[in-house]
Amino acid sequence: MRLITFLADGRHRVGALLDEDTTVLDLTAAAPDRPEFRSMLALIESGPAGSARAAELVADRPSTALIDAKAIRWCAPLPRPPRVRDCALFTEHLSAALREMARRQAAAADDPDAAFDQLMAGGRFTLHPLFAERVLYYTVDPLAISGPDDTIAPPEDAAELDYELEIAAVVGRNGSDIAPGDAGGYIFGYTICNDWSARDLQLKLMQTGVGAGVSKDFSTTLGPCLVTADEVPDPYALTMRARVNGEQLSLGSTASMTHTFAEAIAQFSRVGGVYAGEVIVSGTVASGTGFDAGRHLKPGDVVELEIDRIGTLRNRVAL
Known part of the structure; x- marks a missing residue:
């Protein structure tokens, strides 16, 4: 359904x-x-x-x-989910994004290339090996969920709004200590997620080491529908696209995931359990942002995220 x-x-x-x-x-x-x-x-x-x-x-x-x-x-299919975790199931995007953030931070230095090399040598902009070993995540504010065709306004003082192309799985029943081989059976269905980011604020906050904060929590969009798991025979073979004003900027596939939703559910179930209705978001597919394409969103832009078998999630940037 x-x-x-x-x-x-x-x-x-x-x-x-x-x-x-x-x-x-x-x-x-x-x-x-x-x-x-x-x-x-x-x-x-x-x-x-x-x-x-x-x-x-x-x-x-x-x-x-x-x-x-x-x-x-x-x-939004789930306007007020009990919990939302945005995970690093895709890791290829993270490596590229960290390098670009280091390059931007170094740009203001007298010698940008030397500053960039120094930042990369410090390790803070290199993907930690733990990302490949387990599912890492941060918690999304469930009170800031938006839906299809909502107008998205960046937080105050933010000048660089960006989209993030992601897929999400919704847990169908409560569980704890779930065996990895059984975890896929706990998925109720799938939806699209646009994990909006205020890039300029994010870059500043990353320097503090305290987390994304307001650069992420202003809006997370889910939709347009929730497709039950039986309608998606292979969730790891879906093409993902992002368009801005009709121009395709991002193209990826769920086949490039480092970790699966089942792995995430099994891991999360071992500490505190998982619950019916909670949303597990994949993180961003490679090339899945305007940041990757060198494109800044402008007021009035229409962003469309499309994933096979789910549909198209459309939003407009506030004027």
């Missing part, structure tokens, strides 16, 4: 996409007494029984609950 959260009568509702995403079946309206359709999180938490009931409604297509997909306001 291809599931969405949309806004109607002032509250979030759960829908299933039909007819090549042109029609929405309002699951909340089709079964108003069923608690599993009160929110996307409730549907995920209801487990196989809730998903089976949703599949029955999709097959029945009750006409009173069908809506034109263009007539509703789409929201």
Whole structure:
């Protein structure tokens, strides 16, 4: 199934996409007494029984609950996820990004080349071997989730907004001490993530060593839909693209992941467990930013992230 959260009568509702995403079946309206359709999180938490009931409604297509997909306001599939971890499942991008950040920091020196060599020799801009050994991540603010077609405004005093092309897996059930071979079965589905960054603020904050902070926490976009795992036979063979105003700037593939979502779930389950509805984001695919392409986003730019079998996530930069 291809599931969405949309806004109607002032509250979030759960829908299933039909007819090549042109029609929405309002699951909340089709079964108003069923608690599993009160929110996307409730549907995920209801487990196989809730998903089976949703599949029955999709097959029945009750006409009173069908809506034109263009007539509703789409929201993030999980507007308020219980937890979001942005991981370094792709590591190739990180190495290139660190070198570019070092080069930018060195640019203000009297001898930029010497300053760059000194920064790289210090090790802070070289990818640590631990990134290849285990899944490293940072926690994303779940209160700052945005959705498809939302306008994205950079934080105050930021001048260089950037997109990041990422895929995310949503955990389908609670678990702890999950065996690596079983971890893939804990994935409910997949969505697209735009992990927006304020590059100029990020570069300043990196010099302090305290983390990304406001350069990341102002917005993380999920959408346009949540595609159940059965609809994605091989999540590690998906083409990923990013366009700005229709021009393709990024092209990558989930095949280039260093770590899998299953590895992340197995690792996270050993400390504190994983929970239904939590979002595990891949990190950025190689070439997956404007930073990589030497392109700065401008007010009014339209950013589109597209991933095979999921769709296209579109946002506009605030004027």
